[in-house]
Amino acid sequence: MIETLGIAALERVEASGRFARFFARVVSTSASSCGRRATYPLVWNQMNIIGVRSVPVIMITGAFVGMTLAIQAYDQLAGMGLEERLGVLINISVVKELGPVLAAVMLAGRIGGALTAELGTMNVTEQIDAIKSMGTDPVGYLVAPRVLACLLLTPVLIVYADFMGIVGGAFISIVQLSINSSPYWSFSASGIELWDVSVGVIKGFFFGAAIAVISCYKGFTCRQGAQGVGQACTEAFVASFISILALNFAMGVISKAVYNTLWQPKVLI
Amino acid sequence: MSIAARQGGWGNADVKDQLKSDKAGSGRALIVLRNVTKRFIGKVVLDDICLEIEKGKTTVVIGPSGCGKTVLLKHLVVLLRPTSGEIYFDGMRIDTLPESELSRIRTRFGFLFQGGALFDSLSVADNIIFPIRQHCVINDWSKVDDLVRTKLAMVGLNGFQDYYPSSLSGGQRKRVALARAIALDPELILYDEPTTGLDPINADIINELIIKLEKELGVTSVAVTHDMKSAYKIADRIIMLNGGRIIADGDADHIRGHPDPAIQQFINGRIGTDDLTALRSSGVDRNGRLTAGGWKK
Numbered sequence: 001m002i003e004t005l006g007i008a009a010l011e012r013v014e015a016s017g018r019f020a021r022f023f024a025r026v027v028s029t030s031a032s033s034c035g036r037r038a039t040y041p042l043v044w045n046q047m048n049i050i051g052v053r054s055v056p057v058i059m060i061t062g063a064f065v066g067m068t069l070a071i072q073a074y075d076q077l078a079g080m081g082l083e084e085r086l087g088v089l090i091n092i093s094v095v096k097e098l099g100p101v102l103a104a105v106m107l108a109g110r111i112g113g114a115l116t117a118e119l120g121t122m123n124v125t126e127q128i129d130a131i132k133s134m135g136t137d138p139v140g141y142l143v144a145p146r147v148l149a150c151l152l153l154t155p156v157l158i159v160y161a162d163f164m165g166i167v168g169g170a171f172i173s174i175v176q177l178s179i180n181s182s183p184y185w186s187f188s189a190s191g192i193e194l195w196d197v198s199v200g201v202i203k204g205f206f207f208g209a210a211i212a213v214i215s216c217y218k219g220f221t222c223r224q225g226a227q228g229v230g231q232a233c234t235e236a237f238v239a240s241f242i243s244i245l246a247l248n249f250a251m252g253v254i255s256k257a258v259y260n261t262l263w264q265p266k267v268l269i
Numbered sequence: 270m271s272i273a274a275r276q277g278g279w280g281n282a283d284v285k286d287q288l289k290s291d292k293a294g295s296g297r298a299l300i301v302l303r304n305v306t307k308r309f310i311g312k313v314v315l316d317d318i319c320l321e322i323e324k325g326k327t328t329v330v331i332g333p334s335g336c337g338k339t340v341l342l343k344h345l346v347v348l349l350r351p352t353s354g355e356i357y358f359d360g361m362r363i364d365t366l367p368e369s370e371l372s373r374i375r376t377r378f379g380f381l382f383q384g385g386a387l388f389d390s391l392s393v394a395d396n397i398i399f400p401i402r403q404h405c406v407i408n409d410w411s412k413v414d415d416l417v418r419t420k421l422a423m424v425g426l427n428g429f430q431d432y433y434p435s436s437l438s439g440g441q442r443k444r445v446a447l448a449r450a451i452a453l454d455p456e457l458i459l460y461d462e463p464t465t466g467l468d469p470i471n472a473d474i475i476n477e478l479i480i481k482l483e484k485e486l487g488v489t490s491v492a493v494t495h496d497m498k499s500a501y502k503i504a505d506r507i508i509m510l511n512g513g514r515i516i517a518d519g520d521a522d523h524i525r526g527h528p529d530p531a532i533q534q535f536i537n538g539r540i541g542t543d544d545l546t547a548l549r550s551s552g553v554d555r556n557g558r559l560t561a562g563g564w565k566k
Contacts, residue, residue: 129348130386134400134453135375137368141403 022217026143030151033144042145043152050111050146051153055160061106062161065098066090066168074177084183086173088191094165095192100200101248103161104207107154108240112215115146116236119219120229128220143220147212154208155201162200193266199255203248210243297324299457299489300345305354307340307513314340316513318354322457327483327490329500331524332510333535338493339383341510342459345491346378347371359456376404379450379458379488383465385442387434387449394430397421397449404453420448424478440471447478451486458482460492464499472499479503497536501525509535 033039069090077083119142122128131138166188173179215236222232259265298321307315314337322328322345330338343349344356347363356364363374387396397417407413421427424444434442443463450458460479464472476499482488483503494500500507500521507524509517509532517524517532524536534541540548 125384126382126386127388129343130380130382130388132348133346133375133378133380133382133459134403134449135372136400136403137372 018221019217022139022220023213025139026147026213026216029137029139030144030147033140033148039140039145039148042141043148046145046149047153049114050107050149051157054107054110054153054157057106057110058103058157058161059164061102062094062099062164063168065102065161066094066165066170067172069093069098069165070169070172070177074173083177083179085187085191086177086179087170087184087188090169090173091166091188091192092196094169095162095197095200097200097248097252099162099165100158100203100207101244103158104154104204104211104244105241107150107157107208108211108215108237108244111150112211112236112240113233115212115215116219116222116233117229119143119216120222120232123220123222124224124229138220143212143216146216147209150208150212151205152208154211155204158201158204158207162197191266195255195259199251203251206247206251207244210247211240214239214243298322299324299359300491301355301357302344303355303357305344305351305356307337307344307349308352314513315344315351318513318515320508320515322489322491323506324456324489325483325487326505327479327492327503328506328508329504330491330493330508330510331495331497331500331535334495336510337513338495338510339461342461342491342493345457345459346375346380376400376453377456379453379455381443381446381450381458381460381463383462385434385446387442387446389434391433392430393421393426393432393434393437393445396434396445397452399449400452416452420452421445423451423481424448425474438471440467440474443467443471443475444478447475447482451482451488454486455488457489457491460490460494462494462496463492464494464496472496473502475499476502495535497538 033043070086073086073089074083077086077089119128122142128138128142131141170181170184173184174181218232218236218239222228300320300322302318302320305315305318305320306313318341330341332338340349344351344364347356347366350364354364355362358374358377361374363371366374387393388399391399394414394417397420398413401407401413401416417430418427421429424447426441426444426448429437429441429445434445437445458479463475463479467475479490479492480503483490490503492500492503504521506518506520508515509524511531517527517529519527524532527533527536533539
């Protein structure tokens, strides 16, 4: 029993060490890639795959988040006669938490899975070894462009999700629930600050980096065969999902502490 | 024999002397492996291998599946690093070099992978251009087009520039992979099972290409295979690996006439008497129970 636990613990520590080394290599390689013009076409190509093609699904996600929040919160606020403040609740939830987190989760599924499957297949068919054998660093050629594309575009995609969440929430509140639009927008504008939007967007950099690094790592280290690639995709999504939630919590704590240090805590209602 | 492949101890001074004599042109070793051992999670795959690869010759490594042939090949280009031991390329120790240094040295190698390892998302031309794009400054693309045409013509596939790997046959993929491997005019080409999975005609085409490259370009070749017909045809020297150790080393005639029954069994592709007995006795007995038979392997 103790031996089994010890072996399992050692394996975890070793796996963590391997991931830490990979992460450090990705950071240094990505940083140096920024200064090389040869990297730009690769990043541009990945931006198209990762960013542009994700816009529709991210916008749909954002819209449904806003609409669902409106439906769920209306009864509670209407019971207290505060239905005109529904916009504050919806929009601050969307821009600070639900928009970034759900957009990132959607990206982890759409992009993370694809990255792991692509790199995993390249790994098992020796294409990554082929890149190495031709004197090219596979981390620089394959991982850095994907990480940079995710890092740069996840915040942009979060803005799209936020926008559609706000539009979706307003649509249900004003059209479906017949809330007066003027107080709805005026309370929303007074309740949400640039800080709230910025926190959500800043989270995007961390979420994007986490999704890309974890997915690429799982692809690079996947076991042989179709089952190995499939398992790596599952592990990549689970690890990305947990990382997104953990990072969101950590950034929530940090942003709140920073806000409370700089300004007075605000009361929305 | 100028080529030495020895098991066991080899003093550092011996290696230095050998490398000095290589520079002088007597030994002409391009790669030297000294006491190389590789372990994977407790399993010894290469066991204290000492080996020299002579310049301008084709060395073929044979051996049963799982004996460490591909692992040995990957050590030559340091795609895998040894658990212990030393690897020298052209007189320079390379197994301890950082990846950035190795990248520069690897441009002097070409590697033909077992499945070709062509990039699915790139056309045949782009696959061949890949190493050129990575290591050369391209000012005149017409010259690159000419180079691609030349390399494809060498493997008999000129006109296939715009094809994608998915639309090629197994033999064509290997030939394109070979064209990519020689794109940077390497000094050493490593072949991992070059004829595996090919029909006899395509296998012979690959064999002829390997011979042609050795003659026309003067490249050094190391091939890993268990296709004995291919080994006899292309090899200047054959090394047999078993259990991670070199058990035979010599030219084709030396291997053909080797007294070791295990080597004769392998090169003639015969199942051992014990295994044959076990195979015939295994199955289902009269009572419908499965019997294992008692295999040696």
